[in-house]
Amino acid sequence: MNAPRILLRRGQRVEIDGRFLRFDRYGRGNEHIFEDEESEVPGVFGFKDLVRRVEKGTFALALDPLPAAGNGVRKVRSVEDLDDEVLRTETLRRLAYMLAWQADGKFLTSREALQPIIAATAVDGEKHKPGISTLRRWIGLWRNSGGDPLSLIPGIRERGNRRRQISPLLLDLVREGLDEHYLKPDAPSATSAHQAICKMIDERNASLPQDSRIAMPTLSLIYREVGRIDRYTLIFERYGKAAADRAFRPVGDAPPTARHNEVWEIDHTKVEGKKSDGDRLRVILTLDRDGAVIGEAWLTLALDRCTRMPMGWTVGFAPPSRAVAFSCLRHAILPKGYVADRYPEIRNEHPAFGAPGAIVVDNAAEFRSDSFVAACALLGIEVRYAPVAQPWHKGKIERFFRSFTEEVCQRVPGTRFAAYFQKHGKEPPPDEVATATLEEFRLYLHQWLIDVYSARKHRGLDMSPRDAWEQSVRTHGLLPPPGRNRLDTALVLVEHRTPQRYGIDYERLRYNSAELAAIRIAPGAPRDVTIRVDPDDLGAIRVRDPETNRDIRVSVIEKYRAYAEGLSLDEHAAHLALIANNAERFIGDDALLHARDFLRKSVDSLRGQRRRADRNRAARFLENERKREARRQADRTPVEDARPISDVLDDMLAGAVPSAPIPAEAPPPNPLPASFNAASDLPPTAVADEDTVDLEAARRRLGIDRNLDDGGYER
Structure with missing residues (x-):
């Protein structure tokens, strides 16, 4: 056997x-x-x-090694070739003969051995039976491929001369020229690259004898070589690695979320539109109905990743900052009951509120600051940072901003091309066509967010964001948000100061009270205390009592009260920058008040300027003035009822939120010159390097010049 x-x-x-x-x-x-x-x-x-x-x-x-490339070499075929019906039919016919030859088991190729196989395998009506030499050739292909059926696919499309007739030297010069003249950031055309290559070859031929000169490449050759450049290389050379990776990166998505308030995405965007041809559209707003002050607004928004529900937002002339981020976070966490009273035109309610488990932000300075991280830690919020230049890690809010740009910004009255004066030099200037005020734009924004975006069906959810929110709330419940006292404690700037007998100095303002004196003289009291500063109101600070772990409110002393109440940190930085660069003009105890009055007069003069930067600066200043008046009329919650920090930490632990220690911001050196006299009555024991406002940056941002003369505000 x-x-x-x-x-x-x-x-x-x-x-x-x-x-x-x-x-x-x-x-x-x-x-x-x-x-x-x-x-x-x-x-x-x-x-x-x-x-x-x-x-x-x-x-x-295993396949036999392929012979060296050259004319007549058979190309290795692929299974895609069988999609062609003609090739597939012929391949199956050849395969039938090979299987019959293999089943015979003799593996002979003589005429006597092959003739019976041909006669037995040929189907009735087959017009062209293979000859002995043809069958031998098929057997050779079959053997060399190890019995691979793809080797039997006809090579009809490979007939003819497959060897390139172009000189290798010319081909090298063409490819070198394309690298130099085609793969450039200014994206030249193939025609211009052809002209540059011909010029390069012509210069080389000038030093060669007639019979050794290089032939000029045709435009067809240039197009063929351009077609052989892969798209990744083209984008990489023209626009950089980040653009190439972005274009060819596999499309993914952020990690999924299972419920509302699990993850928010927060970002800023300038209120502007964009046409399909790439032209940018400026949304030109006025501060009030007189139309004298115009500006371009910024929107900061928090979006719930699971339900796509807009959680909170803030819009104004102020550019992104820690104060703006805190304002957006506060608005997102608290209920939106004000909508019905302030905007009766809006039909629906906005049910979204609460604190998130985590927020995803970019690497902007305001999100990287210790104050922002500390505030989120006190509220039990984890801060996650998207990798640099990879916006798809917070793609939900990026897509939201696209809808906002297309549906809101491009429909606001007063929207014009960015290059307005260049395109329409004889047309009216933007302030004459800017018909929407900032408050009217806020109404447009609220209407779109609440009555349009939140109410319509979202393609990714198969329901509206409001329905998704309500469904998630019914399933998982809704945790109560942090109280206003805790928000007031958390959403502020965190600093460290040493109490003195005259109080605490912060940015050349002085704060003192009987409670602060008791903290300073208490037995075993630490040298430094933690203070929390509201960047929108420097009229008072909050000081942590190390014995009771409670915040006490310490007001600015009477000397600075008229100046500091309702004053924002940005305004104060402008005043300090003005004094620091014009020390001989602003001298004495009233230097800050004089600087404030001087800056207000200068802003009034900016209202009539044509430069956009001047008008934006005036808009930001006057918007802060209006906020100050609104805060003066509003009732403020006393801080003495704030919860102890131990209760806050207990809540954080109960919610399984990491309670890492809050890092303190290291104070930079004092930027004020020695000649600064606005606080000349400070005692020698005052700490001189505690101020953290970058006055030089404020001076450049506001256009304040050094050594002002009586001519007023110079830029």
Whole structure:
């Protein structure tokens, strides 16, 4: 009885355990004898040995090495070629002959052996049976490929001369010229690259004899070589690696969320539109109906990742800052009951509020600041940072801003092209066509967010954001948000100061009270205390009592009260910058008041200026003035009822939120010059390097010049 064996032909190439061998012959019993291609050492394998290797995937038929490239070399075909019906029919016909020849088991190629196979395999009505030489050629392809059916696909499309007739030197010059003149950031055309390459070759031919000159490339050759440049390389060379990675990165998504208030995305955007041709549209707003002050607004918004619900927002002339981020976070956490009273035109309510488990932000300075991280930690919020130049990690809010730009910004009265004066030099200036005020734009924004965006069906949710929010709330419930006292404690700037007998100095303002004196003289009191500063109101600070872990409110002393109540930190920085750069003009105890009055007069003069930067500066200043008046009329909640920090930490631990210690911001050196006299009555023991406002940056931002003369505000 014959022993089982693997059917192989002599000289057939196989791969066993990563080595390439040639089948030599069958040995005794079921032995298969192979010869190693490199060492020519024979190897013997039994039938079961080969079967085990087939099962493990360490035995396979191997293709013969391809000959050197050249004319007449057959291309290795792929399974996609079988999509062609003609090629598929012919391949199946050839395969039938190969299977019949293999089933015969003799593996002979003589005429006497092949004629019976052709006669038995040919189907009735087959007009063109293969000849003996044709069948031998098919057998050769079949053998060399290790029995791969793809080797039998006809090479009809490969007929003709496949060798390039272009000189290798010319081809090298063309590719070198494309690297130099086509793959450039200014994205030149193939025609201009062709002209540059021809000029380069012409200069080289000038020093060569007539019979050695290089032929000029045709434009068709340039287009063919351009077509061979892969898209990644093209974008990489023209626009950089980040653009290339962005264009060809596999489209993914942010980690999924299961419920509302699990993750928010927060970001800023300038209130502007964009046309399909790439032109930017400025949304020009006025501060009030007189139209004298115009500006371009910024929107800061928090979006719930799970439900796509807008959680909170703030819009104004002030650029992104810690104060703006805090304002947006406060608005997002608290209920929006004011909408019905302030905007009766809005039909729906906005039910979204509460604190998130985490927020995703970019790497802007206001989000990286210690104060922002500390505020989020006190509220039990984890801060996650999206990688630099990878906005898809917060893609939900980026897509939201696109809808906002298309549906709101481009429809606001007063929207004009950014290059307005260049395009329409004889047209009226923007302030004459800016018909929307900032408050009217806030109404447009509220209407769109509450009555349009939140109410319509979202393609990614298959329901509206409001329905998704309400469904999630019914399923998971809604945790109560932090109280206003805790928000007042958290959403402020955190600093550290040393109490003195005259109180605490912060940015050249002085704060003192009986409670602060008691903290200073208490037995075992630490040298430094933690203070919290509301950037929108410098009229008072909050000082942490280290014994009771409660915040006490410490007002500015009477000397600065008229100046500091309702004053924002940005306004105060402008006044300090004005004094620091004009010390001889602002001298004495009333220097800050004089600087404030001077700046107000200067802002009034800016209202009539044509420069956009001047008008934006005036808009920000006057908007702060109006906020101050509104705060003066509003009732403020006393801080003495704030919860102890121990209760806050207990809540954080109960919610499984990490309660890392809050890092303190390191105070930079004092930027004021030695000649500064606004606080000349400070005692010698005052700490001189505690101020953290960058006056030089404020001076540049506000356009304050040094050594002002009586001419007024210079830029």
